[in-house]
Amino acid sequence: MKEACGVFGVYAPGRQVAQLTFDGLYALQHRGQESAGMAVSDGETITVVKDMGLVATVFDERTLSGLIGHLAIGHTRYSTHGSSDWTNAQPAYRPVGRAGFALGHNGNLTETDVLVERAGMLPGMTVSDSDVVAGLLASAFPGSAGDPETGELAGVLEAVVPELVGAFSFVLMDATHLYGVRDPNGFRPLCLGRLGPADRPEGWVLASESPALDVIGATLVRELVPGEMVVIGPGGVRSVRLFSTDEVDDRLCIFEFVYFARPDTRLHGIEVHGARRRMGELLARQAPVDADMVMAVPESGVPAAEGYAKESGIPYGQGLVKNRYIGRTFIDPDHQARVSAVRRKLNPLRDNIESKRLVVVDDSIVRSTTIRSVVAMLREAGAAEVHLRVSSPPFAWPCFYGIDTPTREELLAANMSIAEMERYLGADSLAYITLDNLKAAIGPPEAGYCDACLTGEYPVKVPLTLEVAPAPPGRTGGVLQGALPGV
Ligand code: SF4
CATH class of the missing domain: 3.60.20.10 (Aminohydrolase, N-terminal nucleophile (Ntn) domain)
Known part of the structure; x- marks a missing residue:
C-alpha cells in the first residue's frame, strides 16, 4: 500500500x-x-x-x-x-x-x-x-x-x-x-x-x-x-x-495509526508508537499462542510485536534483518519482481530462529507477497512453527481516499477464509486483531475513524455504485457487486 x-x-x-x-x-x-x-x-x-x-x-x-x-x-x-x-x-x-x-x-x-x-x-x-x-x-x-x-x-x-x-x-x-x-x-x-x-x-x-x-x-x-x-x-x-x-x-484514516504515519507522529492527540504497542498487547490477549519467541516483520511491525511480547511474556527477538538501502517492495511493478524484492530486502537470522516456535507480528496483510515470502524464509531457516499475528483486521476493500491499494481481486482477505489464508501463507496459525480491539488500542473513545477498507462501509460516496452483499460463510469480507473499472 x-x-x-x-x-x-x-x-x-x-x-x-x-x-x-x-x-x-x-x-x-x-x-x-x-x-x-x-x-x-x-x-x-x-x-x-x-x-x-x-x-x-x-x-x-x-x-x-x-x-x-x-x-x-x-x-x-x-x-x-x-x-x-x-x-x-x-x-x-x-x-x-x-x-x-x-x-x-x-x-x-x-x-x-x-x-x-x-x-x-x-x-x-x-x-x-x-x-x-x-x-x-x-x-x-x-x-x-x-x-x-x-x-x-x-x-x-x-x-x-x-x-x-x-x-x-x-x-x-x-x-x-x-x-x-x-x-x-x-x-x-x-x-x-x-x-x-x-x-x-x-x-x-x-x-x-x-x-x-x-x-x-x-x-x-x-x-x-x-x-x-x-x-x-x-x-x-x-x-x-x-x-x-x-x-x-x-473519519481520520485508521491506517494512519496502523501503518502510514511515522511512529513519532501525534494523531487525535495520541502518539502513534504507543497505539501500535497497545495493538500488540490486545492482540496477545485476544489470540494467545504457546511459542518461544515473538518477532516482527521489520520495520512497521516492530511496536506491535514488542507489545505482543510484553503482554504474553514470550521473549521478543529479532528474526529478520532488513537491508535499509532498498526501497519499499511496491516499487517493482510485477509480482515476480516483488517476490525477489522481498528476498533482497529481508534476510533471516538463523541462530535466533532455528528450532523455535515463532510468533511473527505484522501490521497488515494486503496482497500477501511479503508475508508469504517471510514465512517461507523462516521455515527454510529452521523455524519449528510460524504463527502469524496481524495488528489490523483483514484488509478486504480498496481505498478511495488517498491510499493506492490493489484491486479487490488482489486483496488476499477479500478472496480467502482465515483457514485458506493459513494454508496459502504456509503458517501454523493466523489471527487478526478485531476492529473493536484496534479502536480500543488507539483511543480516544469519542474519536471517529474511516475503516472502509476493513468493513466495506465507505463514509463518502465512491465512484461507482457499490452493493455490499453479506459475506459468504467463512469469508472475512462482503461481496462487491457490479462492474468496477479501475477499482
Ligand atoms: S479506506 Fe479509509 S481506513 Fe482504509 S486506507 Fe482508505 S482512508 Fe484509510
Whole structure:
C-alpha cells in the first residue's frame, strides 16, 4: 500500500524558509517518494521547483539557496489519480491574481470527472485531481480581489472547497498568505505548529505529520479539525469553518495509526508508537499462542510485536534483518519482481530462529507477497512453527481516499477464509486483531475513524455504485457487486 502524499507549509516573516521546507519534507518522505517540490514567495513573486525523485535528489544546496522568501509550501507525492510524471508533480501553480497561487494536496477526490468539466479541462485529459482543484480555484479567481488582511485565495477557497467531494488535506499559498484546508471527514491528517514562544510567535507551520514540526524546532499547536480552513498571514492565524456541522463527520484514516504515519507522529492527540504497542498487547490477549519467541516483520511491525511480547511474556527477538538501502517492495511493478524484492530486502537470522516456535507480528496483510515470502524464509531457516499475528483486521476493500491499494481481486482477505489464508501463507496459525480491539488500542473513545477498507462501509460516496452483499460463510469480507473499472 502506498500513502499518497505529504504536505508542508511555513510562514515566517524575516526568515528564509526554503531550508525549513526541505527539512519538513524530508521528515515526510515516507508519505510519497515519486516526486517532491516546493513553492516559495518573497511577498511579491512565487517560485516553484519540483521534479521526480526523493526530496534530497530534487533539492541540493544550490537550488535551496536560490529560493528566496519567508513563505513556502512543499509536497512529496505518490500518485493515486493521474500518472506518475513531472506534469503531475506538486505544488501545482496557476498564474492568476497578483502573483498566482500554489497548491499541495494529500488525499483523493472521488468525483474528479465532474470537476474536470467544471474546471474547463477536456474530459479524458490525464491530470491529477490536484490539478483539477487548481483549475477550479483559478477559474473562480476573477471577482475575488485580494484583501491584504485575508489574502487573495481565502474567498476563492470559501467558494470552491465546499463543492469538493472526497479526501483532501491542502496546503496553499498566494504571494502573501499560507492556507491549510481539511475535508469535512478529516480523512488525511494536517496539523498546525508555531515557531517561537506562544506569547511572541515568530511564524506558523502546517504539516501532514507532527515530526515535520519537530525537525524545524516548531511546537505542535493542534490538529486542524475536519472541515476547517486556516488562513495565515501578517494578522496571525484565522480559522474558518467551510462546512456546516451536519456535513462534518470525523473519519481520520485508521491506517494512519496502523501503518502510514511515522511512529513519532501525534494523531487525535495520541502518539502513534504507543497505539501500535497497545495493538500488540490486545492482540496477545485476544489470540494467545504457546511459542518461544515473538518477532516482527521489520520495520512497521516492530511496536506491535514488542507489545505482543510484553503482554504474553514470550521473549521478543529479532528474526529478520532488513537491508535499509532498498526501497519499499511496491516499487517493482510485477509480482515476480516483488517476490525477489522481498528476498533482497529481508534476510533471516538463523541462530535466533532455528528450532523455535515463532510468533511473527505484522501490521497488515494486503496482497500477501511479503508475508508469504517471510514465512517461507523462516521455515527454510529452521523455524519449528510460524504463527502469524496481524495488528489490523483483514484488509478486504480498496481505498478511495488517498491510499493506492490493489484491486479487490488482489486483496488476499477479500478472496480467502482465515483457514485458506493459513494454508496459502504456509503458517501454523493466523489471527487478526478485531476492529473493536484496534479502536480500543488507539483511543480516544469519542474519536471517529474511516475503516472502509476493513468493513466495506465507505463514509463518502465512491465512484461507482457499490452493493455490499453479506459475506459468504467463512469469508472475512462482503461481496462487491457490479462492474468496477479501475477499482
Ligand atoms: S479506506 Fe482504509 S486506507 Fe482508505 S482512508 Fe479509509 S481506513 Fe484509510
